[in-house]
Structure formats: C-alpha cells, structure tokens
Amino acid sequence: MTKKIVLKTEEDCKRFWLENRIYDLRKVPSDKNNKQYVLVMFPYPSGQGLHMGHTRIYTGGDVLARYFRMKGFDVLNPIGWDAFGLPAENYALKNKTTPQKIVPENILNFKRQILDLGLSYDWSREFSTTDPEYYRFTQFLFTIFFKMGLLYKDNLPVYFCPYCKTGLAEEEVLSDGTHERCGEKITRKLLPQWLFKITDYAESLLSELDNLDWPEGIKDMQRNWIGKSEGAEIKFQIDKNGLDLELSEIVVFTTRPDTIYGATALVIAPEHPLVKNLLNSEISDPIKQQISEYVKKSSSKLDLNRTDLNQDKSGIFSGIYAIHPLTQESIPIWIADYVIGWYGRGAIMLVPAHDERDYQFAKKYNIPIKKVIKPRDDVKGSVEPYTDYGVLENSGEFDGLSSKSAIEQITKKLEDLNKGSFAVEYKLRDWIFSRQRYWGEPIPMVFCESCAKNKIAWIDTDSANDEITAITDNTKVVDIINDRWNKIKKYLYGWFPLKLSDLPLLLPDVDFYELTETGESPLANITDWVSVSCPNCGKPAKRETDTMPNWAGSSWYFLAFCFWDLIKDKTLKIDLLDFWKNKVVPRLEKFMPVDWYLGGAEHAVLHLLYSRFWMHALYEVGLVPEKEPFLRLRNVGMVLAEDHKKMSKSRGNVVNPDDFIREYNADIVRVCIMFIAPFSQEVAWSKDVIKGVGRFIKKIYQTYLVYDNSANIVENNDKKIFLELQRLISKVDSDLSAVKFNTAIASLMEFLNLWTDYIAKFNKTGLSRDNAKKYLKLLSPFAPFISDIIWSSILKEEGSIHTQKWPELNMEDLVEEEFDLPIQVNGKLRSIIRIKRNLSKQDIEKIVLSDNKIMKYIKNRNYELIYIPNKIVNLVVK
Numbered sequence: 001m002t003k004k005i006v007l008k009t010e011e012d013c014k015r016f017w018l019e020n021r022i023y024d025l026r027k028v029p030s031d032k033n034n035k036q037y038v039l040v041m042f043p044y045p046s047g048q049g050l051h052m053g054h055t056r057i058y059t060g061g062d063v064l065a066r067y068f069r070m071k072g073f074d075v076l077n078p079i080g081w082d083a084f085g086l087p088a089e090n091y092a093l094k095n096k097t098t099p100q101k102i103v104p105e106n107i108l109n110f111k112r113q114i115l116d117l118g119l120s121y122d123w124s125r126e127f128s129t130t131d132p133e134y135y136r137f138t139q140f141l142f143t144i145f146f147k148m149g150l151l152y153k154d155n156l157p158v159y160f161c162p163y164c165k166t167g168l169a170e171e172e173v174l175s176d177g178t179h180e181r182c183g184e185k186i187t188r189k190l191l192p193q194w195l196f197k198i199t200d201y202a203e204s205l206l207s208e209l210d211n212l213d214w215p216e217g218i219k220d221m222q223r224n225w226i227g228k229s230e231g232a233e234i235k236f237q238i239d240k241n242g243l244d245l246e247l248s249e250i251v252v253f254t255t256r257p258d259t260i261y262g263a264t265a266l267v268i269a270p271e272h273p274l275v276k277n278l279l280n281s282e283i284s285d286p287i288k289q290q291i292s293e294y295v296k297k298s299s300s301k302l303d304l305n306r307t308d309l310n311q312d313k314s315g316i317f318s319g320i321y322a323i324h325p326l327t328q329e330s331i332p333i334w335i336a337d338y339v340i341g342w343y344g345r346g347a348i349m350l351v352p353a354h355d356e357r358d359y360q361f362a363k364k365y366n367i368p369i370k371k372v373i374k375p376r377d378d379v380k381g382s383v384e385p386y387t388d389y390g391v392l393e394n395s396g397e398f399d400g401l402s403s404k405s406a407i408e409q410i411t412k413k414l415e416d417l418n419k420g421s422f423a424v425e426y427k428l429r430d431w432i433f434s435r436q437r438y439w440g441e442p443i444p445m446v447f448c449e450s451c452a453k454n455k456i457a458w459i460d461t462d463s464a465n466d467e468i469t470a471i472t473d474n475t476k477v478v479d480i481i482n483d484r485w486n487k488i489k490k491y492l493y494g495w496f497p498l499k500l501s502d503l504p505l506l507l508p509d510v511d512f513y514e515l516t517e518t519g520e521s522p523l524a525n526i527t528d529w530v531s532v533s534c535p536n537c538g539k540p541a542k543r544e545t546d547t548m549p550n551w552a553g554s555s556w557y558f559l560a561f562c563f564w565d566l567i568k569d570k571t572l573k574i575d576l577l578d579f580w581k582n583k584v585v586p587r588l589e590k591f592m593p594v595d596w597y598l599g600g601a602e603h604a605v606l607h608l609l610y611s612r613f614w615m616h617a618l619y620e621v622g623l624v625p626e627k628e629p630f631l632r633l634r635n636v637g638m639v640l641a642e643d644h645k646k647m648s649k650s651r652g653n654v655v656n657p658d659d660f661i662r663e664y665n666a667d668i669v670r671v672c673i674m675f676i677a678p679f680s681q682e683v684a685w686s687k688d689v690i691k692g693v694g695r696f697i698k699k700i701y702q703t704y705l706v707y708d709n710s711a712n713i714v715e716n717n718d719k720k721i722f723l724e725l726q727r728l729i730s731k732v733d734s735d736l737s738a739v740k741f742n743t744a745i746a747s748l749m750e751f752l753n754l755w756t757d758y759i760a761k762f763n764k765t766g767l768s769r770d771n772a773k774k775y776l777k778l779l780s781p782f783a784p785f786i787s788d789i790i791w792s793s794i795l796k797e798e799g800s801i802h803t804q805k806w807p808e809l810n811m812e813d814l815v816e817e818e819f820d821l822p823i824q825v826n827g828k829l830r831s832i833i834r835i836k837r838n839l840s841k842q843d844i845e846k847i848v849l850s851d852n853k854i855m856k857y858i859k860n861r862n863y864e865l866i867y868i869p870n871k872i873v874n875l876v877v878k
Helices: 010-019 052-070 086-094 099-116 132-147 198-211 216-226 257-262 273-279 285-298 356-365 403-416 449-453 464-471 475-491 557-567 576-591 607-620 657-663 666-675 687-707 719-737 741-762 769-779 784-794 841-849 852-858
Strands: 035-040 074-076 151-161 166-168 187-196 228-239 249-254 265-268 315-323 330-336 347-350 420-426 445-447 495-497 531-533 540-543 596-599 633-635 818-825 828-836 863-868 872-877
Touching: 010 099, 010 784, 035 052, 035 576, 052 074, 052 596, 052 657, 052 666, 052 719, 086 099, 099 657, 132 151, 132 464, 132 495, 132 557, 132 576, 132 607, 151 475, 166 187, 198 216, 198 228, 198 420, 198 607, 216 607, 228 257, 228 330, 228 403, 249 257, 249 265, 249 347, 257 403, 265 315, 265 356, 273 285, 273 315, 285 315, 285 330, 315 356, 330 356, 347 356, 403 420, 464 475, 557 576, 657 666, 666 687, 666 741, 666 784, 687 741, 687 769, 687 784, 719 741, 719 769, 741 769, 769 784, 818 852, 828 841, 828 852, 841 852, 841 863, 841 872, 852 872
Parallel strands: 035 074, 035 596, 265 330, 596 633, 818 872
Antiparallel strands: 151 166, 151 187, 228 249, 228 315, 228 420, 265 347, 315 330, 445 495, 445 540, 531 540, 818 828, 863 872
16 A cells, blocks of 8 residues: 655655656647646856746746646646856856856756745756757757748848957847946947848738737837838939949938928938948048048947937038939938938938938038928928928929828839839848857858859759758748848858758867957867868868857747657657658647746847747748747736845845745745736835745644644634635636736735634634635645645645646635615615525515615505516515
8 A cells, every 4th residue: 555645844845746747748738728838938047046036937937837737727837948148158268167067057056946946847848958959959940041041141240249259139239338148338340140031021020919918018119129111212323423333323211202302412321332332432532531430430339329319410421412313403422320221221311301310410511401391281480390291392293292192192203213112111130140159059051162162052052942842842932932042142152051960060068268359259269170071062161150149049949848858868860850840840739839928028129029030930831830939928027126226246135035945935935926016017025025925824824723633623614704715716716817916815815814813713614624625726826835735734635736626616606695685666776685595576575565764665655566686676656
C-alpha cells in the first residue's frame, strides 16, 4: 500500500510538485477551444536575479495558469531563458571571463527563485536561446527568411554604441540619445549591416492590429511606429547647371499635394544621394567644404532630435536649383537635417506658408513664403503658417477648389505629365539585424569574393528555385519572392547560406576575447573559424562574423514551446524543413496563438513588433497556421521602490524578493504583489501592505484548524455564509478572467472576515468541509503553498489541491430564499415586505392584506391584485 504524502512545508510542496510533474502538459490538446496558452515574456537571466518586477509579472501569469488548469483547460505554461545579448557579454569582458561561464550560473539562480515563488511552469519544455539545439532553429529561420528575399546587406550610417562597440537599431536608442541597454551616449558609424525587410509587411502589420485584444496604447504605439501616410510622389527635375551629376531628378513624398504651388524650395536630407553627387562633382570648393562639414555634424544627431518640432532648424544651400513641375519656376535646393534620409524619399518640397517646420526654416534663411491655401470662411489675419485644409488660391487653374478636391486633381495632372503619382509611405524602415559582438547567434552565411566579383548571388544558383518551392509551392508567393530578389540581388552578390544540414553553426568557444576598434565582431579575429570554402564555387571564402541581435531568439520562442518536448533527446541530424512542416506545424495548429501574453509596455515597438513580423512572414509561406502570435496582451505596471523611485543599485533601493520570502514566505509575497494595485498600474512596494497580507494568510491557516479532528466545534452550513461563498465564486471567476487580481483578493479577504466572525460568534464552522474546500480552491492560484499544506495536512485530502476542479457555480445557489417584494397601489410604491420565494398568489394576498401601510389605501374598496412572481405586486383600486 502506497504511503500517503502529507505536505507540511513549502519544501514539501516544491518537491511533490516537481517529482510528480503536476504542471507538465503531457498531451497535445485535442480541442483547440479547450486549451489556454499562458506565457510571460521570458527573462534575461542577469546576475542580479529576479527583482520585484519579475515577481509581479510571473505571479500574474502563474495565477492565470493555475486558474485555467483547475477549470479543466489544457494549459501550456512554459518558461525559458533569453540569454544572448549585451549585458552578459559586457559583464564577461569586465571580469575577464566568458558568457558561457556566467550565464548557466545565472540561470540556476533564476530557477531557484522561480521554484521558491511556487510558479507552476512546465519544466519539460525549458530551453535557453543560447542552447545550440535552440539556435539551430533560429539559424534555420534566418535561412528561410534569406531565401524568401527578406534579408539583404548594405552599408549604412547606423547608430553605434562606443561602449558596447556595436551597431544598434533605431528602436534600441532612447529619446535622450542613449543605448537602452547600457545607458551610454550613441554616435553614428558607417557599417555593413544585415537588414530585414520588415517594410514589406507594413500594411499587414498595421491592419491586423485592429483584431488584437491588446491595450489600445500599445496598438497606437505600433501604429505610430509604422506610420502610414497617404499622398503623392512628385518629381522635380534638377537644373545641373553644367555639373556632372548622376541624379537628374528629386522625388518627394507629400501628404499635401494641394500646397504644391506654395513650394518655394526643395530640402533634402544629408543622407540623400544628391549630396554625395555634389561632393564628388566640380561644384565650387567653398560650397563643397560647407556641405561636407554640415553632413559630418548632422551624422551625430539622433533622428528623434532632428525631427523635433521644438529643435532649432539648421541647413545649408546646396548651390543648385530644381524646376517646379507645374510652374516651371526655378527653386533652390537646400540640405537640412530635419529631413530624414529614410522617410519619404529623403526630400521634401518646402511650403513655408502651410507647414510649421518649413515656416521656421524659411524665416531663418529668408526663403520666400507664398500662401496658396486660405480658410474656408476667408478669415482675415489668420495665424501663419495656416496648416489646415481650406480653399486654394494663387494656384493657377486650381484656384477655388477645396483641398480635398485639389489633392486628387493636382495629383492626376502630375500623373498625366509623368511628374507624379498617388503613393503611400510608411515611417517604418527595414530592421537592422547585425550586431558586431561575440555573444549572439552566429549568422549562417558565407561571403565569397570571387562570386561577388562575378556578380553571382544565391538566387543565381541551380538549386535556388527548388529550394524556394520546397519552402512554399504557392505560385503567387513564389512570384512575390522572385520579385523581392530582383530588388535586393545587387546587395547580395557573393553571399550564400549554409546548408540546412550543416546547422547549427556553433559559436566558437574562446577563453577570452577583446572587442575590435574597427567595429567588426570579435569573431573576425578567430581565423580558423572564419576561413571556409565557398558553398557555390569552392574557392576561399569567409564566414559572416556579425551575430544576430538579442531579439532573434525572442522573435519565435513562443513557437518553440509548442514542440520543444519533441526536441528532447533528439539527434542533430533531422531534416529541419521536413521536421518543421510535418512535426512543428501540426503542433502549432493545436497550441497557437498564445491566449494570454503578459509583459511590459516598454516592448511595444521592439519584441512585440518583431515577433509579429516573423509570424506574418512565416504565415505567408505556410510555415505557421496563424498570422498573429499573441491573441491577448496584458501589460504589467512597473514596481517602484518604497521611495516611489525606480529601483537601482546606485540608489540602494532595490527590493529583492528573496529577502521577503525569507522574512515572511512565498505566499505572502505573491498575494501582496497581486493585491497592492491593479496589475497594469505602476505601484511602489510597501512593507505595510505585506504585513497586512501576512496577517491574512495566518488567519486562513487558523480558520481551517476548525476542521481538524481534534477541534471542539460543530460543523454546519450557514445559509448566509453559503450564499456569500457562492457570490465569492462568481466574483473571483469574473475577476481572474479580467486580470483583476487585486479585487479578487479583496473579495477573498472580505469573505474571510465574515466567515471568521461567524465562527467566533456561534462556535460553528459556518461552512461544511466540502464548501470550505471551495474557498481554499479560490485562494490556491494566489497562495499555492498554504493551500496545498491545508489541503493535505488539515483536511487530510489526497494529492494536490492544484489538480482539483475549480468550484462550480450553481446560479440557483445565488438566489436567496427570502427577498424584498415591492407593493404598489395604482402604480405607486407604498410598501416593501420581506417574504419567501415562490409563494402562491393566494398566500401573497394574505401577507399584503396584513400590511397596515397597504390597508389604508384599499380598505372598503374594490381592487385587483396583479402579481409578477418573485418580482412585484400592484393593487389596482377601482
């Protein structure tokens, strides 16, 4: 006979949960409607361990997972480690060690803390993004994207962190011009970079936002980042004035073609190709020198600062002119850094009378201001510049038209003249996907100088078409891929991906390494690793030495959890594409999308946008069944220190959950962090609150001691207490589904006070043992340890409370036996009486006639009694 396990301590619980794998999802859901995929943004395992912010978000996810598990859903609640990236590498460099040595130690510490908090993860699916088995699939997806024509390499003036010695994406630079990882000021540097064509999916990423159950603020941030604008492209011919310039025209994008007659100059960005043309031309040396100095000065500025309306505008005359496409007037071309090289066409038409920035610029440099739009009501003395829509003036044949009509008609005329067309632009730009660091996924690409000289790209190889059709046999998508390759081929001469069978390309182990001063990755110094043969011609070639950004592994990890149990104990020799199509996709059909995704709002235009992009791209070729990864997103508010300041080691105000778990216990910490404020609200940690929660947990334990066999107390089921329990079940149910953890806990506290007052007053339990179990089940997602300890050691139940069913609510139980019945006389309320439910009309009439308040209205008079059962009585006096 098996000995019954009695859980008496937190250690007993942790051991029992792990040994019995009670939180592992050991089956694939047969019914997609009966699954709940609960996921928190997985942690970067830093040396500092979990902080209170982690505790809040992970406990919130755990509460949902435990709740849905008890509700009978197949719950996937996994955890892993986002362990590549700059923090580990910077720490290793500082301490003369390697990330390979420190990251596993950090993971062990994080895992200990997670177990101490009682988080109910499925550990059978655990992985780190640094595991070769994991980043083999990251490299596999990179290769798929490359073959889809979504990756190319170009020399770009990128943001560069001198401290981290690596290029950065725009999204990784904060508004104050510092790196979001290390806090150091950034500069600009010209570097060869891999770029992801996220811009190909701008419209798809934008339109699908409407269907997501996400906070509107996050969706708006993504909409603004994508930045869709509708307008027109307009061509201005360059008056070369004898100069040998490659460009013959400047193309601008504008949302206001109705203002074209007010264009008194063109302004191009310092990055515009014409600037380079001018610097290589025979233009006068003084002008050339001024342009060169201006470009250099502009290169150090952040794009955010350059476009800030409040920033002082700077610029320089280029020395040449353009021809206005409708008036044929000659207008000057200026260079100014408030125009950004990557937005629109890196050029604007200057309309100072109707644009605030243009107005400031024109005023500063004495450029003519020509009004061409007036308010509809022709208000005199209107404030300059007038930026709203109105009626055209000084606009030739279009005078008198409304702005809306003029936009359409002017653009049509430009089309007829082959000088313009309707167009859509996005602020979103291609994603820089290179990092000049060691600690990241190696990029599985090889560069061959010989093939580059001969202008041979991968798409030119004999196998390219077959490899594309192996990914997708959708002919329409294949055409899209080929069209992409026609546009990017010139950037990819000499570049070839590794064979899928050669993955993973392992990151070479080193004892120590130094960052290069050239901006290259430290991998460039590992000659034996870099030197290879060209996969195409067999001649000497070199591996790519840049690594992927830390966002690579997190852009698809939610997919990996769905099938990672299949990877355990597998060899490295599986056919990756076949495995993905025949093993992975069926799993994704069962598990995806993530039903509940919990994380910080700071990831709105980084991780969340990148993950959506990867899914949209994979969906295009049928390698995922869903377009969107996260059905619901719930943000967590930041946890501040007690001084209401952001926690930091320098301020000495960091709140470590370990300290409070030792002083109180894990349940008290969990309940406190869930109770202290609404989940999405920023909150300061409070020792006063945790003390109160400590009293609440202690009171629960003491209350359940009445069910101990030695307790001298009568067990009963009080009708009022039972009714309040039913209401509590309904309240906690609805609150958990709405992620209102704090109000659910408040209701649990209120009920406990009512219940314990009854016990103290009547020396009776107030609830039967079975009903007392229901309260404990409601508590268990928040306080898993004390719930299981009471379940096992006091109530003497088998197994764990966390494998039990959630209390079912019978709506009839919510109905009180007595209720207040309103009594009307001729439609006016005259009395209210308390009666039992479901009485007959005859019984109701007897009770009504015994009410003196009613009798004074009907005495000695004829009446008709109208009774709506259990609702109302109306006496119609005749």
